[in-house]
Amino acid sequence: MKKFPLVLIVEDEPAIAELIAVNLRHNGFTPIWAEDGEAAQRELNAVLPDVILLDWMLPGMSGLQLARKWRADPRSKSVPILMLTARGDEPDKVAGLDAGADDYITKPFSTQEMLARIRAVLRRRAPEQVADSVSIGALQLDAGTHRVSWQGAPLKVGPTEFKLLHYLMKHAERVHSRAQLLDKVWGDHVYIEERTVDVHIKRLREALGSASTMVETVRGAGYRLTAQVDSAKLIAADA
Structure with missing residues (x-):
């Protein structure tokens, strides 16, 4: 039997939630609705969804608080989260x-935009097809076991940061x-802003700890990973 992706809609306005749910059903998804953080947590505890559509403004815990909570939980940390909000300014994004x-989906949004963004995050979270390993200096990555280590010590790296x-x-x-x-890394990025890369580079550096100096910013050009790192920088990073 074909499995339809399960989408958890966390939205406190019933009319908006119903409109989203109807469009999801008509396009091959299985929606479930929660009107606040407490109800959403119950749904998550029962069945882990494939995607979460999370409203920013909610009664009780805000969407930002819920996103942080679910990212910190090993069970839900890999579930894609799309933030729904009327806040369209860059600092909010x-x-x-x-x-x-x-x-990030800014209200009001079209059905086609919403569906495209959901499909895009599902593609990006698909398992890596190439299960190889690679080493740069003391930094090692094994795609088959999804492990990263630095100088023999394991590092905790999020799924998107791992791909990056x-x-x-x-x-x-x-x-x-x-x-x-x-x-x-992301694949189809029609709806993804370049600022997203900076956010994930920042997260990657935080995860790498003292190896973070290997990820260099090349002003006006982009990013580079290098093994040619000044040992003094590594010592300073370890201090």
């Missing part, structure tokens, strides 16, 4: 991405523009 959202690191390590010493990274 960055806040949503920093909280753990994978994408994998690509950078496979193409070390080359400078990649944000547009190139979006194309190679």
Whole structure:
């Protein structure tokens, strides 16, 4: 039997939630609705969805608080989150991405835009087809087991950051523009802003710890992963 992707809609306005649910059903998705954070958590505890559509303004816990909570939970940290909000300014978008959202949909939005963004995050979260391993200096990545280590110690790297690191390590010493990274790591990036790359580079550096200096910013050009790192920088980072 064909499995239809399960979409959890966290929205406190019933009319909007019903409109979204109807369009999802007509396009091959199975929607479930929760009107606040408490109800959403119950749904998550029962069945893990394939995607979460999360409204920013909710009674009780806000969408940002819920996104942070679910990203910190090992069970739900890999579920794609699309933030729904009327806040369209760049600082708000960055806040949503920093909280753990994978994408951002500004109200009002068209049905086709919503569906395209859902399909895009599902494609981006698809398992890696190439299960190889790569090493750059003391940094090691195994795509088959989804593990990263630095100087033999394991590192905790999120799913999107893992794909980003994998690509950078496979193409070390080359400078990649944000547009190139979006194309190679995210795939179809029609609806994804280049600022998204900066957010995930920041998260990747935080996850790498003292190895973060290997991810270089090339002003006006993009990013590069290099093994040619000044040992003094590594010592300073470890301090």
